[in-house]
Amino acid sequence: MSISNIINKKNILSLVPKLVLVILLLVIINTQMTESVVLGTLEKGLVFSFLALGIFISFRILDIPDLSVDGTFTLGVAVSVMNAYNGSPVRGIILAVIAGAAAGCVTGLLVTKLKVQPILAGIITMTALYSINLKIMSRPNISLWRKDTLFTYFEDSLGEYNKVIVSGIVLIAVSLILFLFLKTQLGMSLRATGDNEFMVRASSINSDTMKILGFALANGLVSLSGAMYAQYSSAGDTNSGTGMLVVGLASIIIGEIFFKKHSILFGILAAIIGATAYRYVLAFAMGLGMDSNYTKLFSAVIVAIAIAVPAVKGYAVDFYKRYILKGKGGDSKC
Amino acid sequence: MLRLENLSVTFNANTVNERKALKNINLKLDSGDFVTVIGSNGSGKSTLMNAVCGSCNIDSGKIFVGGKNITYAKEHRRARYIGRLFQDPLKGTAPNMTIEENLGLAYSRGKKRSLSIGISNRDLKLFREKLAELDIGLEDRMKTPVGLLSGGQRQALTLLMATIVTPKLLLLDEHTAALDPVTADKVMSITEKIVKDNNITTLMITHNVSNALEYGNKTLVLSQGNILAYIEGEERANMSLSKIMELYADSSGDTLTDKMLFQ
Ligand SMILES: Nc1ncnc2c1ncn2[C@@H]1O[C@H](COP(=O)(O)OP(=O)(O)OP(=O)(O)O)[C@@H](O)[C@H]1O
Ligand SMILES: [Mg+2]
Numbered sequence: 001m002s003i004s005n006i007i008n009k010k011n012i013l014s015l016v017p018k019l020v021l022v023i024l025l026l027v028i029i030n031t032q033m034t035e036s037v038v039l040g041t042l043e044k045g046l047v048f049s050f051l052a053l054g055i056f057i058s059f060r061i062l063d064i065p066d067l068s069v070d071g072t073f074t075l076g077v078a079v080s081v082m083n084a085y086n087g088s089p090v091r092g093i094i095l096a097v098i099a100g101a102a103a104g105c106v107t108g109l110l111v112t113k114l115k116v117q118p119i120l121a122g123i124i125t126m127t128a129l130y131s132i133n134l135k136i137m138s139r140p141n142i143s144l145w146r147k148d149t150l151f152t153y154f155e156d157s158l159g160e161y162n163k164v165i166v167s168g169i170v171l172i173a174v175s176l177i178l179f180l181f182l183k184t185q186l187g188m189s190l191r192a193t194g195d196n197e198f199m200v201r202a203s204s205i206n207s208d209t210m211k212i213l214g215f216a217l218a219n220g221l222v223s224l225s226g227a228m229y230a231q232y233s234s235a236g237d238t239n240s241g242t243g244m245l246v247v248g249l250a251s252i253i254i255g256e257i258f259f260k261k262h263s264i265l266f267g268i269l270a271a272i273i274g275a276t277a278y279r280y281v282l283a284f285a286m287g288l289g290m291d292s293n294y295t296k297l298f299s300a301v302i303v304a305i306a307i308a309v310p311a312v313k314g315y316a317v318d319f320y321k322r323y324i325l326k327g328k329g330g331d332s333k334c
Numbered sequence: 335m336l337r338l339e340n341l342s343v344t345f346n347a348n349t350v351n352e353r354k355a356l357k358n359i360n361l362k363l364d365s366g367d368f369v370t371v372i373g374s375n376g377s378g379k380s381t382l383m384n385a386v387c388g389s390c391n392i393d394s395g396k397i398f399v400g401g402k403n404i405t406y407a408k409e410h411r412r413a414r415y416i417g418r419l420f421q422d423p424l425k426g427t428a429p430n431m432t433i434e435e436n437l438g439l440a441y442s443r444g445k446k447r448s449l450s451i452g453i454s455n456r457d458l459k460l461f462r463e464k465l466a467e468l469d470i471g472l473e474d475r476m477k478t479p480v481g482l483l484s485g486g487q488r489q490a491l492t493l494l495m496a497t498i499v500t501p502k503l504l505l506l507d508e509h510t511a512a513l514d515p516v517t518a519d520k521v522m523s524i525t526e527k528i529v530k531d532n533n534i535t536t537l538m539i540t541h542n543v544s545n546a547l548e549y550g551n552k553t554l555v556l557s558q559g560n561i562l563a564y565i566e567g568e569e570r571a572n573m574s575l576s577k578i579m580e581l582y583a584d585s586s587g588d589t590l591t592d593k594m595l596f597q
Pocket of ligand 2: 380
């Protein structure tokens, strides 16, 4: 058994989950769901793609775990739903992005200037936002029944596809801007900050400023997701953000099965495709009769499994070498 | 170009672990000086550089670069005119970004990072030329993530990044220590060429005593946070390895490490 043999086998092994997922998705879409479920799932996938993009910025580009997400998602919901309730849905979405970015700045300032651990800083912001979100909405939930939303504007012209088309256009625009931004000098500085902070400071870039910018961008996107979701579902709830961090993480992890994260373009595509695929997998599980109370458990399990895969693979390879090859393999791992 | 006045650095002051890493250092580098720095482990060489580039706090004293007092300037501000290489090749580059992106970041050193395009075609042409001058084949791999390069290639790239916008001062902290002897020689000769071509004032730490005498025009010997000797001119030309070792023996409680003797 030569080294190259094992490496080849590993390569093939790494393709298996991709293939399984693709086949699974095709099967689901074709057989399990009615057309309206397929459409509704796609809509949700697009709306939650903004969330995945936000988490891509903090967890992947900045490489810092940002736990304020659950709070900033609800912040987006709250700002959006209140403005739509008062007749200005578009303003609601714009203000939600600004509010989310501001909340991100708070986390960023805590982390950089006040030297709070990133995880704790996120929890602090999230907790503070509970009160702020309640204050904004003034009651636990608000319905937008018979109110105008970004989507109802296009109901007449676009018919039943209004939600897909509107959120799709916003998503394409946002992704394009994000992609171009990450290729500018400022965007490159942001990426480098997550990659090697020493190098960034030695290149006369203020890494603190870059981190704050990254947190603002990430939470602006998360808040945008909340804002779109509120108007999409014509309702706002102060609990809607619970578990969104894990949902977003599950999305990008699924997306990374299809695309490796090294290039920016693939990273963005992975977030979008992952968020959509996640919704399909969820819809599939619900189609099989999963209780909707279990959705959070479901996303938690996905994240745990996905993160455990490399470790389990390692054990499998060790096991293979020890008991199947009986020490005859030449492939050492270090 | 660089002037240090009564510079002192203490770690863990007022604790049992108190350690005076630099004691009242006075030092002057003229424009174009290439000073090599030697001294045993823990003598304060890295601390000296960290103090100059702002990554460690100082107790007292003043630091001037190009006549300007920068004692209280922030690290990233100083980086506008101070180029820097670390011993660890991993520290100087962003591994998930490509060679050209790394160079692009370094090339905008000192300017405000704006929303303009990260790397223009004109920049790319310049990067290619500069990489070709290194003569290690990197000019054909500009889209390669830096993480895939070897330590020596990375260190050569970092050197280019630190000098692509000519700095007032270049700090090299054992930048060849992690490389194999052949690669180390190569990186050293690239270093010398770049420093000479651009007439950059340079401070280079090395554990290789013969390198210390071979390169540059002055040599600084540190011992336990003090300047033991600052050798230049004729004295330096007549300096031999054994004389440097005598210097060490004279300083109390500090001997040459085996590592230095056998290099
Ligand atoms: N961050 C730190 N905290 C506490 N003590 C430190 C710190 N950095 C350096 N020191 C101490 O300061 C002294 C000088 O350290 P420095 O790193 O400058 O030595 P050096 O001359 O660069 O040694 P080497 O040749 O091993 O790189 C040492 O005694 C070291 O223990
Ligand atoms: Mg050192």
